[in-house]
Amino acid sequence: MSDIAERVKKIVVEHLGVEEAKVQENASFVDDLGADSLDTVELVMAFEEEFGVEIPDDAAEKILTVKDAIDFIKANS
Amino acid sequence: MRRVVVTGLGMVSPLGTGVETSWNRLVAAESGLRRIDRFDVSDLPAKVAGLVPGEGEPGGFKPTDFIDAKELRRNDHFIVLAMAAAAEAIADSGIPLATDEQKNRSGVLIGSGIGGLNAIADAALVLEKQGPRRISPFFIPSALINLAGGQVSIKYGLRGPNHSVVTACSTGAHAIGDASRLIRYGDADVMVAGGTEAAVGRLGLAGFAAARALSTGYNDTPEKASRPWDKGRDGFVMAEGAGVLVLEEYEHAKARGAKIYAEIKGYGLSGDAYHVTAPSPDGDGGFRSMTAALRSAGLTPADIDYVNAHGTSTPLGDELELGAVKRLFGDAMKNVSMSSTKSAVGHLLGAAGTVEAIFSILAIRHGIAPPTLNLENPEEAAEGVDLVPLKAKERRIRNALSNSFGFGGTNASLIVGVPD
Numbered sequence: 456m457s458d459i460a461e462r463v464k465k466i467v468v469e470h471l472g473v474e475e476a477k478v479q480e481n482a483s484f485v486d487d488l489g490a491d492s493l494d495t496v497e498l499v500m501a502f503e504e505e506f507g508v509e510i511p512d513d514a515a516e517k518i519l520t521v522k523d524a525i526d527f528i529k530a531n532s
Numbered sequence: 533m534r535r536v537v538v539t540g541l542g543m544v545s546p547l548g549t550g551v552e553t554s555w556n557r558l559v560a561a562e563s564g565l566r567r568i569d570r571f572d573v574s575d576l577p578a579k580v581a582g583l584v585p586g587e588g589e590p591g592g593f594k595p596t597d598f599i600d601a602k603e604l605r606r607n608d609h610f611i612v613l614a615m616a617a618a619a620e621a622i623a624d625s626g627i628p629l630a631t632d633e634q635k636n637r638s639g640v641l642i643g644s645g646i647g648g649l650n651a652i653a654d655a656a657l658v659l660e661k662q663g664p665r666r667i668s669p670f671f672i673p674s675a676l677i678n679l680a681g682g683q684v685s686i687k688y689g690l691r692g693p694n695h696s697v698v699t700a701c702s703t704g705a706h707a708i709g710d711a712s713r714l715i716r717y718g719d720a721d722v723m724v725a726g727g728t729e730a731a732v733g734r735l736g737l738a739g740f741a742a743a744r745a746l747s748t749g750y751n752d753t754p755e756k757a758s759r760p761w762d763k764g765r766d767g768f769v770m771a772e773g774a775g776v777l778v779l780e781e782y783e784h785a786k787a788r789g790a791k792i793y794a795e796i797k798g799y800g801l802s803g804d805a806y807h808v809t810a811p812s813p814d815g816d817g818g819f820r821s822m823t824a825a826l827r828s829a830g831l832t833p834a835d836i837d838y839v840n841a842h843g844t845s846t847p848l849g850d851e852l853e854l855g856a857v858k859r860l861f862g863d864a865m866k867n868v869s870m871s872s873t874k875s876a877v878g879h880l881l882g883a884a885g886t887v888e889a890i891f892s893i894l895a896i897r898h899g900i901a902p903p904t905l906n907l908e909n910p911e912e913a914a915e916g917v918d919l920v921p922l923k924a925k926e927r928r929i930r931n932a933l934s935n936s937f938g939f940g941g942t943n944a945s946l947i948v949g950v951p952d
Binding site: 470471472493496497500503504509 | 600601602665666668669670673
């Protein structure tokens with residue numbers, strides 16, 4: 456299961472160009488990691504591709520932190 | 533009327549990254565044309581292009597010197613090239629962009645002939661194979677032509693006019709001319725203006741080849757493929773790159789002690805209203821755009837020492853342009869040197885007009901007319917005309933005229949010169 460968390464963090468580091476140390480589980484994509492509206496769309500697409508899940512728009516809107524993403528993927532993959 | 537001068541130059545060309553590298557190689561009669569090796573050309577009739585050298589080659593282009601790795605993935609290459617040329621031009625000019633007033637009085641006008649053609653081609657394949665949910669949110673902003681200028685404005689805080697041009701192969705000249713008018717009319721004191729293109733790809737090559745516009749007879753001798761006014765010419769050679777100028781109101785530039793390269797003295801525009809790809813057979817469109825440029829500059833042909841021709845190496849276009857220039861210049865033709873730098877860099881499409889304006893400015897500054905490479909057997913109509921064959925020529929150049937003609941019958945002529 457920690458594997459999912461590591462993979463999520465790796466995607467966040469790559470797509471947002473932020474330091475790994477800043478990608479804590481409680482970090483908010485927008486407020487803490489500098490993501491804008493397009494960044495968050497791209498992040499969700501990257502999660503879908505990496506984990507082979509579909510994240511519907513209404514679910515994507517609720518994925519605001521690193522932990523939100525990990526929890527969604529754990530519950531749906 | 534407010535006057536407009538050039539205070540910064542930036543370029544990425546098939547001759548290398550940077551204005552100085554490109555110019556030095558140009559006057560040394562080197563070629564930026566090569567056999568395409570980035571993608572498969574086995575089924576394409578044209579296999580040669582002017583490609584920006586890669587990392588590790590002389591004058592090699594390293595994208596991450598100009599854009600961070602995250603942004604690099606999100607932008608088509610035409611935007612990346614524009615950001616590199618803009619970075620050089622803005623640093624060269626030393627324009628102050630610290631205060632709100634300075635930012636609000638500084639604008640951007642960068643165009644492209646085609647924009648993110650490769651991004652569009654790639655996205656179309658994703659749509660077809662993987663469906664709409666896999667289209668990146670950055671696809672549209674990476675392909676839109678005005679996003680080259682948009683990205684430059686965001687990086688430097690240029691909050692004045694934010695404009696763009698799309699006029700095929702006249703784009704780079706129209707961008708400079710229109711931006712200079714925005715300064716003349718008081719809409720801005722500084723404009724970052726130019727053109728960019730990165731359409732060399734399978735789709736772009738296939739399209740221009742289908743229009744029978746490209747050279748196909750020199751695939752094994754790429755450096756020979758672009759040969760304006762030579763009897764052996766057989767079409768243009770696609771190329772990529774970007775040129776950007778910093779244009780500035782004359783008193784504004786003088787007041788801050790800026791280095792002034794040249795003045796934008798004249799700008800003329802016309803349309804052929806004839807055919808989508810073929811030039812009007814009487815060459816009248818080019819004639820009228822040159823005439824308009826002279827009129828706006830208040831100059832006569834005798835004041836022009838160098839013409840940087842559109843000269844794409846197509847059988848018809850070169851002949852018609854030469855005829856139009858001869859008709860316009862009359863007796864003054866004997867004192868003019870005219871060359872086509874496309875012989876060395878190929879045809880940069882929407883960037884051509886800006887790159888060639890920069891070459892014209894440097895021709896004035898250094899007193900050197902750059903050469904027309906491969907002009908070994910000039911056509912008969914070229915007799916008695918100095919087309920600067922094969923080697924650069926030292927000569928005094930007070931004013932230079934640069935022509936750009938594009939698909940759709942769109943013509944632009946610029947006159948740059950030493951400020952009086």
